[in-house]
Amino acid sequence: MRCPNAASSSDTMKLLVICSVLLLAGTMMAYNLREEDLQYVKKLTHRCANKTGGNEEDITSFLNKDLPEKRTTKCLYACMSELFGIITREGKLDVQALKDIAKFMYADKPDVQKVLNEIADACVNTEHEDRCELAYKATHCAIDEATRRNINYKEFM
Numbered sequence: 001m002r003c004p005n006a007a008s009s010s011d012t013m014k015l016l017v018i019c020s021v022l023l024l025a026g027t028m029m030a031y032n033l034r035e036e037d038l039q040y041v042k043k044l045t046h047r048c049a050n051k052t053g054g055n056e057e058d059i060t061s062f063l064n065k066d067l068p069e070k071r072t073t074k075c076l077y078a079c080m081s082e083l084f085g086i087i088t089r090e091g092k093l094d095v096q097a098l099k100d101i102a103k104f105m106y107a108d109k110p111d112v113q114k115v116l117n118e119i120a121d122a123c124v125n126t127e128h129e130d131r132c133e134l135a136y137k138a139t140h141c142a143i144d145e146a147t148r149r150n151i152n153y154k155e156f157m
Contacts, residue, residue: 045076054073067140075131087135093127115149123138
């Protein structure tokens, strides 16, 4: 995975974790962001919104962990996912990237890793030829799988 504008490998990992928290809202990333980290995520989100034709409503929807419904919001999710390798250049969902993030963030909590891996595995066959729709379907799948496990994804982060 790659992280934009990271000065060092430790910065890369920090940014990866911060952004992955938001990207994986549907897979229950329980993590409290510091204000400076949240500001960085907002900066990246604005960058993706500008790139994809999104607006403040799309950014707010993303930051509120709402399931994307509008095309521009779906494309914002896709852009953020691509930044961190969750959606590959070939337009595929990289479930291993999701598992790697869970492993890094929950190194000391194998039970949480297990649930996150189960959710990732349940969504492994998520496909769509359109990258924005793929991001939507992957998010929807993760939310559905969390809900099926009685996990309220919006309570995590």
